[in-house]
Amino acid sequence: GAAPAMNCRAEVLEVSVEGRQVEEAMLAVLHTVLLHRSTGKFHYKKEGTYSIGTVGTQDVDCDFIDFAYVRVSSEELDRALRKAVGEFKDALRNSGSDGMGQISLEFYQKKKSRWPFSDECIPWELWTIKVNVVNLANEQERQICREKVGEKLCEKIINIVEVMNRHEYLPKMPTQSEVDNVFDTSLKDVQPYLYKISYQITDSLGTSVTTTMRRLIKDTLAL
């Protein structure tokens, strides 16, 4: 059938953090989004019915921020996010820029095409976190930063939940043959919607250097 012209909704969040807070702040936001965008594993049965596994959750305390968040209980997913965030943090640090960049989490659907065309990836939701790294002079400033960033992240969580609550477009629940076009079925305990994470570093000239990482989970698990 014809490809639907899909509007991809886009949300942008901005945070200013100290260098050592980058990872935890990014993980908090990404995990909160993925908590809402992951289901239990589907088990298809005959007659086209399916049952859904159970998603566990756990609390995570931040070390450098006065903040705690909830994430899905899936070590694979956590590893994948940590890998992406770690690379982002390193890129920020090494870029020699004034510490500005952004990391994006995109949810997409695959649309199979006939040979010789490759499958299309059609995004339906895009989250962008703009990061500004600040340098602090003394311990007192750092202490204040711990709390301020914690408060800011609370606001971000509330923003994320607001967006989730709008109950806007979500891909239709797929049949068994279509499930891999909608969900990432490679994890053993949960099933997030298909997603990819990419980031950009803004160097001191204001231009962007783009790095894209594809299919993070598959890469991470290919150890």
Add this chain to the structure above:
Amino acid sequence: AMDTDLSSQDRKDLDKFIKFFALKTVQVIVQARLGEKICTRSSSSPTGSDWFNLAIKDIPEVTHEAKKALAGQLPAVGRSMCVEISLKTSEGDSMELEIWCLEMNEKCDKEIKVSYTVYNRLSLLLKSLLAITRVTPAYRQSRKQGHEYVILYRIYFGEVQLSGLGEGFQTVRVGTVGTPVGTITLSCAYRINLAFMSTRQFERTPPIMGIIIDHFVDRPYPSSSPMHPCNYRAGEDNGAVYPSVEDSQEVCTTSFSTSPPSQCVFTVTKAHFQTPPPVVTDTLKVPVMGLAFSHQLSSSRLSYQPAALGVGSADMGYPILFAGGLNAAHPHQLIGPGKEGGVPPIPSQPAHGTQADQERICTPLDGVHYSAATPSSSEDTETVSNSSEGKCGSPHDLLETIFIRKVGAFVNKPINQVTMANLDIPFAMFAPKNVELEDNDPMVNPPDSPETESPLQGSLHSEGSSGSSTGNTHDDFVMIDFKPAFSKDDILPMDLGTFYREFQNPPQLSSLSIDIGAQSMAEDLDSLPEKLAVHEKNVKEFDAFVETLQ
């Protein structure tokens, strides 16, 4: 007219969803205020007991309180379910921190599919609730409870009362889900007018043992706020009364259909648990874990900068005064023999845990486990060693739980008024009937020194030695009547509790008994020569047989 649009099956399903959504909402909120980190496991195979496909443990006491408050009704217009979170100091002063409201408004979505879309959106809403409960100010306060204050919850049903939250309270919306009978909304109103001291300004005192989960027996200041009592019922002016929801121990087996996409198959069945979750475990762990970790977290990296003391606010109504340490004259407070900076070891009681129970408690339940903070740093070693008593010293904690809730600290009732007879203790059936309330209550009269190790540790150590260490611990097991959750079974005539009791102490296998074994061996030896003679006679046949096998 509204009801005819909704099929009766859909209506039944919807009522069930709303009921269990309300119960899970309460669990998430209360568990988020225990002062400990929550962790549940994902399970790729559906167990049939996890409503909304989320692993949210059910603390039985909390479910009981929620069901009591709802009294068979569902949230409806003008009848909201509210969970009030408040703080109570060791001096008895209390302050409302948050009111979580589950409300229903009149806006109906007739087109929405109940068994599919509504269900999934309720699941999403619970996830949002998990996230939001960590970002309101009371979360961090609850992580630091145990020394100067504890966090309490109260559930009520009816009109939302926000006046106890002080001036300028803020509201955060968790989310909404439209249904054919109205729109469910979940929100939180929280106090921002906070005034209490930082934990740093006080000497280290023994943690307040006793209540981590509790609810008001009496309102401490009944005249100071127009709150309705806990068992408020909606007025009779509201004509549309929902039929009371059948209160059965049902589980939700969800089955969704994709072909054709417009059809949804949904079944709710009574599932029969193979291994029912032990009731004991859930109740026991929670208060004690709160103890172990509430102390720990006071010195953790979560630092807290207090707002400026604003005692001048007339709206507060509650004087906030702190004295260092606990008031020894207060009869309900436990002054434990605390070690320096450590959690006082839970006073040992006559052993009344079964070995089987202990094993269950200390190992994850299949599929889903409910444990407090995962130790992630060396700070936790102290906690871990204490919590081995805490976590696994659960059999006697069941007793403590009961006493905590009604007799423990912070109940503003003279001690002589508190007797077993005039309290409706939930789970009173578990309470040993011969225990005097005050004299034997370790919460009131703690033993002088923690000399004996916890009975559980003893049993654990002897676990590997022989299988016959079941004797004493079984005898001391205090539970009078074991009513396991989800044990109602229409098919089998045997009640699970009966089954459990009967097979708790199985008789030893006869073959393992020495006498009988010895006897039969003697017989065997005697008959050997005879058997050998017979075999010798038939040796040619045997050889031929063996040939055929080659």
